[in-house]
Amino acid sequence: MQLQCWLAAIRAKTLLISIAPILLGQVLVLQEICQSGQRGQGLFSPGLAALILACAVCLQIAVNLANDYYDFLSGVDGANRLGPKRFSKQSPLSPEIIHRAYLIFLSLGILTGLLLLWHSHVYLSWLGLLCVVAVMAYSAGPAPLSHNALGEVTVLLVFGPVAVLGGFYAQLAYLNVVLIWPALAMGLLAAAVMLVNNTRDIASDQIAGKHTLAGVLGERGSKFLYSALLLLALQAAVLSLHQPARFSYILFPLTALLAWLIHRREGSGLNRQLGQTALLMMLYSVTLSLDLLLD
16 A cells, blocks of 8 residues: 555656656667767766666656645645545655655755766756756745746756756767757657646646646647647657658657547546656657667
């Protein structure tokens, strides 16, 4: 029971949105090394890649736990919520335990970030500081980002350019302009995951005074924006490839299907849409990675 509660509290199924961009970014490093004729010279560091992934996952768990805790304090988690019940109230995990866990994972994220700086480049310290501030400001403070229609923008930047380009720079200490397309694909899909979540919770968020982008656009507008984000992500994925797709062809029908299904689902039915969008993001990462390695 305790394990199930913790898995739900950290939202284990959503951790794909931090794993996916890190995986793709590290594959882009391998592709760059191979194309530049430097294969076998030890430029790619598996240990560094593991630190990047650990830092990203720890910080995402921290922000998930913080969101539970501060939504509990602000009254956003009401009985009329359509999503999975927050474990601060619905499980043996008390708000105090959730808060301590948030601080632990935030500390682990900072520690792995410092180790990453030690083994890579000092310029990344600004990027690391930005990520930590984003985690702390997302749900907490006088003007939380998630309460002021900035959740999707924050997620797009952090799980797109920051994760993909930051991971690439940590390995090779330079960037390539063409990396913007895979980075945008990841960021747009992560924003779509967030938008589904907020579209589902429009009614309960408005009652609690939480202002999200979905609340501003309304349910119909939010669903059209979701479809647009998926189609733009597909376009960015196509631009990421220098050769015809081999594995990424599967993304076309699946993206179109989810872009259509969002208009057929309502209320708690959007929980399934959220999980499927996170899986789609991981599928983008895996298929693009395979095509890039075969390029």
